[in-house]
Amino acid sequence: MTDLTPVLSATWDAEQSWKLSTYESHGGYRALKKALGMDKNDIVQAVKDSGLRGRGGAGFPTGMKWGFLPPDDGGPRYLVVNADESEPGTCKDIPTMLSAPQVLIEGVAITSYAIGCNHAFIYLRGEVTHVYRRLMQAVREAYAAGHLGKNIHGSGFDLDVTVHAGAGAYICGEETALLDSLEGRRGQPRLKPPFPAVAGLYARPTVVNNVESIASVPAIIDRGVEWFTSMGTERSKGMGLFSLSGHVERPGQYEAPLGITLRELLDMAGGVRGGKKLKFWTPGGSSTPIFTDEHLDTPLDYESVGSAGSMLGTRALQIFDETTCVVRVVTRWTEFYKHESCGKCTPCREGTFWLTQILKRIEGGQGTEADIQQLLDTCESILGRAFCALGDGATSCISSSIQYFREEFEQHIADAACPFDHSASALFDYDAPAKVTEEAHA
Amino acid sequence: MTYDADTLAQLRKDADEILSRYPVKRSALLPLLHLVQSVDGYVSPDGISFCAEVVDLTSAEVSAVATFYTQYKRRPNGEYQVGVCTTALCATMGGDEIWRQLSDKCGVGHDETTADGKISLERIECNAACDYAPVMMVNWEFFDNMTPDRALRVVDDILEGRDVKPTRGPHKVSTFKETERVLAGFEDGKVDEDQGVGDPTLVGLKIAREQGWEEQR
Numbered sequence: 001m002t003d004l005t006p007v008l009s010a011t012w013d014a015e016q017s018w019k020l021s022t023y024e025s026h027g028g029y030r031a032l033k034k035a036l037g038m039d040k041n042d043i044v045q046a047v048k049d050s051g052l053r054g055r056g057g058a059g060f061p062t063g064m065k066w067g068f069l070p071p072d073d074g075g076p077r078y079l080v081v082n083a084d085e086s087e088p089g090t091c092k093d094i095p096t097m098l099s100a101p102q103v104l105i106e107g108v109a110i111t112s113y114a115i116g117c118n119h120a121f122i123y124l125r126g127e128v129t130h131v132y133r134r135l136m137q138a139v140r141e142a143y144a145a146g147h148l149g150k151n152i153h154g155s156g157f158d159l160d161v162t163v164h165a166g167a168g169a170y171i172c173g174e175e176t177a178l179l180d181s182l183e184g185r186r187g188q189p190r191l192k193p194p195f196p197a198v199a200g201l202y203a204r205p206t207v208v209n210n211v212e213s214i215a216s217v218p219a220i221i222d223r224g225v226e227w228f229t230s231m232g233t234e235r236s237k238g239m240g241l242f243s244l245s246g247h248v249e250r251p252g253q254y255e256a257p258l259g260i261t262l263r264e265l266l267d268m269a270g271g272v273r274g275g276k277k278l279k280f281w282t283p284g285g286s287s288t289p290i291f292t293d294e295h296l297d298t299p300l301d302y303e304s305v306g307s308a309g310s311m312l313g314t315r316a317l318q319i320f321d322e323t324t325c326v327v328r329v330v331t332r333w334t335e336f337y338k339h340e341s342c343g344k345c346t347p348c349r350e351g352t353f354w355l356t357q358i359l360k361r362i363e364g365g366q367g368t369e370a371d372i373q374q375l376l377d378t379c380e381s382i383l384g385r386a387f388c389a390l391g392d393g394a395t396s397c398i399s400s401s402i403q404y405f406r407e408e409f410e411q412h413i414a415d416a417a418c419p420f421d422h423s424a425s426a427l428f429d430y431d432a433p434a435k436v437t438e439e440a441h442a
Numbered sequence: 443m444t445y446d447a448d449t450l451a452q453l454r455k456d457a458d459e460i461l462s463r464y465p466v467k468r469s470a471l472l473p474l475l476h477l478v479q480s481v482d483g484y485v486s487p488d489g490i491s492f493c494a495e496v497v498d499l500t501s502a503e504v505s506a507v508a509t510f511y512t513q514y515k516r517r518p519n520g521e522y523q524v525g526v527c528t529t530a531l532c533a534t535m536g537g538d539e540i541w542r543q544l545s546d547k548c549g550v551g552h553d554e555t556t557a558d559g560k561i562s563l564e565r566i567e568c569n570a571a572c573d574y575a576p577v578m579m580v581n582w583e584f585f586d587n588m589t590p591d592r593a594l595r596v597v598d599d600i601l602e603g604r605d606v607k608p609t610r611g612p613h614k615v616s617t618f619k620e621t622e623r624v625l626a627g628f629e630d631g632k633v634d635e636d637q638g639v640g641d642p643t644l645v646g647l648k649i650a651r652e653q654g655w656e657e658q659r
């Protein structure tokens with residue numbers, strides 16, 4: 001049995017948890033004061049030694065990323081926090097920023113100091129008004145208390161923080177598209193190299209990190225590397241937020257050491273709703289290949305999930321029970337990718353269009369046996385050929401669902417109809433209307 | 443531009459404030475477009491000219507940016523933007539049925555506005571609230587754990603001119619224009635308003651407390 005380990009979430013139930021005073025009364029900004037007395041290189045080294053890996057999806061070692069910045073040339077360098085949180089299923093950064101925005105601001109201050117940045121940006125998706133209010137206040141309060149601004153706590157270190165709201169585009173979560181968007185352009189990915197560490201925001205050296213990665217830094221500095229590495233597995237250290245959603249009795253945020261299993265999490269979450277059977281789930285959002293009940297005991301760390309054929313991603317565990325039509329879910333995810341494809345490269349722009357057409361045909365009972373092969377072929381022509389990881393991600397749910405549930409695709413084709421009653425999957429009762437074809441996304 | 447002198451003066455003052463947040467002018471474009479929507483209720487031709495002038499771009503360049511992002515509206519938007527999440531998880535948990543009933547009730551489809559200009563309806567993508575599925579957003583405030591009945595009541599309230607209250611958010615939803623001003627980066631004094639933290643946000647923390655797990659650390 002793995003214990004939960006609330007660190008980032010530890011103050012979320014405090015009265016007015018989002019206020020600076022609340023955060024400080026729980027030890028907030030102790031880490032910043034400690035960091036300002038340390039050598040910058042020692043902070044980077046501590047984060048390297050902690051084994052912290054990026055919490056935004058790809059799992060790249062955070063300290064190593066900071067280490068890639070070229071030596072100081074006297075010009076500006078930037079920290080940009082990726083708060084775009086838009087990968088379907090992912091819902092961890094929003095509650096963090098709503099309930100405890102100061103832990104992110106403290107992390108921004110420490111990281112900026114460590115990498116020599118004097119102006120940091122937080123790029124927040126635009127569709128969360130109250131979160132933006134909380135972040136703006138957090139920054140304002142931090143300035144007033146001297147945690148940001150000029151000569152922070154007498155250290156000689158200056159830092160400005162700008163919180164920037166996006167305007168609705170999933171692709172702006174991709175780090176180079178995010179930088180273009182932050183520069184006031186259409187959010188389309190850039191060719192790499194050069195990587196952001198060399199030429200990022202305004203073509204200057206830039207670190208882009210996820211909210212949860214940066215929010216984990218104060219605890220590492222405050223409590224030490226050994227404390228952090230005591231959690232997790234061999235190569236996946238520390239704790240992380242696991243977000244359970246869907247057909248589960250108690251959905252929500254479970255902060256646990258990496259390596260916990262879905263079986264353990266489901267136990268705590270009261271199991272699949274109504275005692276129903278688990279059918280499939282995503283370990284890390286809709287861009288990660290689906291898993292089934294075969295994977296209940298797969299340790300949720302980078303290596304184990306990877307060798308079982310998926311990716312830990314953002315630990316967005318979307319749970320679907322036996323009432324769910326996998327073809328319907330995969331079709332809808334694919335419509336998402338089609339809608340969000342930025343259109344820059346042909347494999348993704350055209351591919352997601354055709355995948356959607358074929359899937360809707362199958363779901364609607366007009367598919368043919370050849371369509372399944374056509375899906376797999378189309379996925380193959382996107383995978384590895386798309387300009388950015390959105391295209392690759394779009395194929396994951398399709399190939400994996402055909403791998404595990406091919407007969408369900410075949411049944412839609414053989415019966416010329418969807419065999420499922422969609423109302424059985426809903427969380428409320430309703431009279432299913434006579435089969436209406438669901439309107440397509442715009 | 444056809445803005446009257448007072449409106450233009452206020453826009454210029456706000457634009458200066460926005461510009462001061464960035465080392466490079468052009469970065470101000472996204473918040474400026476939100477600002478324009480806070481005045482006109484959409485990205486108007488006047489608004490485009492204004493942004494172009496402020497950041498030294500052509501109107502065509504500004505339009506090319508504005509059309510990339512779904513939050514920028516090309517037609518006057520309703521006073522309340524009602525979005526139903528119909529990405530796979532919410533759709534399956536009931537979002538599709540909520541959408542069907544709301545669309546019936548309002549008599550409009552995706553990206554359309556009711557004749558009285560009150561509601562613009564939209565099928566939205568995952569809004570990072572999946573643990574509260576099915577989810578609806580009104581002017582980008584959370585309406586968590588929706589059912590068709592609850593969603594219809596919200597829409598009724600809006601249509602009949604009553605205030606509506608989100609779940610994780612302020613006491614009442616601001617209008618579309620007021621909201622866009624916040625998204626342009628201007629605080630509105632509602633930050634400490636709160637409806638309590640939802641159960642899904644706290645579920646893991648509560649278990650850890652009950653088990654005495656956090657004390658060990």
Ligand SMILES: Cc1cc2nc3c(=O)[nH]c(=O)nc-3n(C[C@H](O)[C@H](O)[C@H](O)COP(=O)(O)O)c2cc1C
Nearest residue numbers: 054055056082084085086173174175209210213389
């Ligand atoms: C299509 C796409 C969307 C992404 N969305 C996000 C996001 O919303 N938040 C995030 O932190 N990373 C996102 N990423 C990953 C970022 O590109 C980047 O790897 C990450 O921000 C780096 O931070 P980390 O190392 O701290 O994880 C996305 C990547 C892709 C390809």
Ligand code: SF4
Nearest residue numbers: 342344345348388391
């Ligand atoms: S893979 Fe898709 S999102 Fe990425 S650059 Fe190509 S078209 Fe754009």
Ligand code: FES
Nearest residue numbers: 527532568569572
């Ligand atoms: S799928 Fe609806 S909020 Fe995530």
